[in-house]
Amino acid sequence: MDFKLSDFLPTTKKEVGLRGWDTLDVILFSADAYVDHPSFGAAVIGRTLEAAGYKVAIVPQPDWHGDFRDFKKLGKPNLFFGIAPGCMDSMVNKYTANRRLRSEDAYSPDGRHDMRPEYPTIVYSRILKNLFPDVPVVLGGIEASLRRLTHYDYWQDTLRKCILCDSHAELIIYGMGEKPIVELCRQLEGGVPIRDIRDIPQTVYLTQKNDLPHGICENDIMLYSHEECMKDKKKQASNFRHIEEESNKMHANRLIQEVDGKYAVVNPPYPPMTTAELDASFDLPYTRLPHPKYKDKRIPAYEMIKYSVNIHRGCFGGCAFCTISAHQGKFIASRSKESILKEVRKIIRMEGFKGYLSDLGGPSANMYRMEGKNRKICEKCKRPSCINPNVCLNLNTDHRPLLDVYHAVDALDGIKKSFIGSGVRYDLLLHRNDDDNINRAAEEYTRELICRHVSGRLKVAPEHTSDNVLKLMRKPSFCQFIEFKRIFDRINKEENLRQQIIPYFISSHPGCHEEDMADLAVKTKRLDFQLEQVQDFTPTPMTVSTETWYTGYDPYTLQPVYSAKSQNEKLAQRQFFFWYKPEAQNNIRQSLKRIGKTELINELCPQAPFFKKKTYTGNRNESDGYSQNDHHRHSKAKQGYSTDYPKNYDNGNNRAGSCIKKSKSKTGRRNNNNR
Structure with a gap:
């Protein structure tokens, strides 16, 4: 099958021009190489937004050193920047159980180790908030999903806060993100400021105690605060039972955890996708190929799948x-x-x-x-x-x-x-x-x-x-x-x-x-x-x-x-x-x-x-x-x-x-x- 450059989601200003676009609605920053395949999260979210009528581009593995030109080259999006840190947790991808460097990065061209930072969610988000403080940043992917509340970090051997605290982003979309990402775009396009978007399932946000939507409801589960968990490991263990149970319930409750004088709020997930919805995601026009920029380069993860x-x-x-x-x-x-x-x-x-x-x-x-x-x-x-x-x-x-x-x-x-x-x-x-x-x-x-x-x-x-x-x-x-x-x-x-x-x-x-x-x-x-x-x-x-x-x-x-x-x-x-x-x-x-x-x-x-x-x-x-x-x-x-x-x-x-x-x-x- 032969594909043109314009068959891929754009990654550069020139490729945006090939689509005839003057502006972009969403710009995704991915810590993986861009492979236009339903096994790669950035491609799935990009194609989902495209199918919903939004103009979207992907910046794969931006250089986080120097003048940050990769973060600036496409300008400001109309709606938000999205962070797609990779198909694997960045630290699992980089280090073995003994904290040794792995032999290769499976999601980078030729397995190179220098194409992504540790914790790209935090690194990319901070750079974008510094360059474009007025543009919302939305986190997704495995790294943010699994750090949506107080969590243990093996590589730093400490409890870490909800990743929103360290990244300075506005919102997390956890889990499989097709449904919440489209709903978020619709609300932002309708003029709702992101600070007021609090009702989308499968999202996490930080709010002041007095601004908690609907207050604390009867069915809400109040977890021990981050500060309490730092002092008492048994409270951290107790929290996790609720986190896992609510992740696996058909009708889950809202989770709330105090951190740094604010509340981290986890909205219940969407119901599982129907067969028709899942088919629609897999039937999007993926080329199933790495972007042409990787010609003659091996991406180990792609070769496997x-x-x-x-x-x-x-x-x-x-x-x-x-x-x-x-x-x-x-x-x-x-x-x-x-x-x-x-x-x-x-x-x-x-x-x-x-x-x-x-x-x-x-x-x-x-x-x-x-x-x-x-x-x-x-x-x-x-x-x-x-x-x-x-x-x-x-x-x-x-x-x-x-x-x-x-x-x-x-x-x-x-x-x-x-x-x-x-x-x-x-x-x-x-x-x-x-x-x-x-x-x-x-x-x-x-x-x-x-x-x-x-x-x-x-x-x-x-x-x-x-x-x-x-x-x-x-x-x-x-x-x-x-x-x-x-x-x-x-x-x-x-x-x-x-x-x-x-x-x-x-x-x-x-x-x-x-x-x-x-x-x-x-x-x-x-x-x-x-x-x-x-x-x-x-x-x-x-x-x-x-x-x-x-x-x-x-x-x-x-x-x-x-x-x-x-x-x-x-x-x-x-x-x-x-x-x-x-x-x-x-x-x-x-x-x-x-x-x-x-x-x-x-x-x-x-x-x-x-x-x-x-x-x-x-x-x-x-x-x-x-x-x-x-x-x-x-x-x-x-x-x-x-x-x-x-x-x-x-x-x-x-x-x-x-x-x-x-x-x-x-x-x-x-x-x-x-x-």
Whole structure:
């Protein structure tokens, strides 16, 4: 497909002229390279405004040094400046869990590290307020969304205020922003000053106590103030329960928090988008290409997702370390089959496409069209997860609509194979429903997934083997992984396939002790796994796990929870992933003696070291709770995120251990995927 420069949203004065425009209504400043694709938040918001009739331009990765010419080159917009800080949190994008610089910036040309500042939301906003003090600045994207109230910042090791305080901007649009951004434009265009715009759902603003619209209402939730949270970590933990619950309710309440003598007000979110609304967003005239200015340059994140399709938003898994609930919520918004097929046909016509879709999924691979059977029950629910600690009886877990999409896509001329790169929820596949037709559909989906949609390696995320840790993670018992692996191995044998299953694991999560990691090493060794690329837990803003890690309390019970925090504590846990490496064995022996697990020494550290290499996990060593590729999947799912950390559990370590002893499977493993 050939595109003209004018087919992209303008990025320069010359390109604005190609459109025949004298002025602009909205100018977006993005910390990512401009890729005109529905997986990139700035493109989604820009195309949404364009479709609503507004003149919009994008300034990608402006130079924040020197004379700020990139911030001045397009002049003043008629309505406001918008800050789109990137598909990933800037600090997660830049640093590993050990605060080391990542190997590349996945959203910059050629992976360059010098194209964005730390905290671009704050940096860009302050520059614009200094240059154009009378023009409103509106914040969006993952960075502002997850910093909309008092939050813990791992990289500065402190509590930070609502990001409006530090950025000096007027408004935050949190979550998926298509609906609030258009409504904001309409009100501003109608002459309402931004200081008087207080009724748009899914927005956050600062106001003086005496100017709070409608005063403090009966249903408002007054959080502990920022200053109180600075003094008392238990109050910060208590706040977060309300924040998460209101993010996941169908009819949420307004949240109010005092900070610096003002109120930060979080309006409830819009309802989930309808299928028609979501289709309209994905059907906008994206070129699906990087802007021509990046000719001959590689944008790593784009390379990961250019032949993939996102089929839904939202995730009801509720994993404690995942930010999807804070950004998208738990209710699934699904595209129509027709819209999905339309996008696949566009991909088929793309230069270089050889017939293989890299992913046909979403935040989770197999939640398409799943929702509550009785909506009234959902309207009263405030559970953060629909499948933890057990699958809700009101949840429709039918995989037939998803199978229908797979079949329709695979039937298109030009498609050789569609792979599922998103993480699969095996607990949904194993769940037994009262409806035998739904059970048969889950079995059919499992077989089709394994036989037709695995690119040699299927990645799943058990995350740990200890049920005590999994309970805090809101993940299912490790027994369920054992059962799914057994099914995977059986189907591979029946179909004469040589495929691998790739389990992802996290160390140093709240509630995890060295003893739990020693047990993880034993259990995975008995399953014939050698774990090479794994993940230390990274605290990122607005997750239950982060709040537990920082405060030392479970936000829902306010009971104390241990977390490994020092470098030595983290390394002591991480080393158990690598029991098979000769250089790790002496330290592991010493650790096992120290924690009273001497009975495991002969199994993990025999006198003749175990050298044979067979099995590895996907590349998670640089990510924030999932693989580097997961970043691209989840940012795709969020259209402007990601910090996924992707959700269930059962009780009893003995059951998990006994399951492993019964397993005789010896298959090898490995993989990767954005999450």
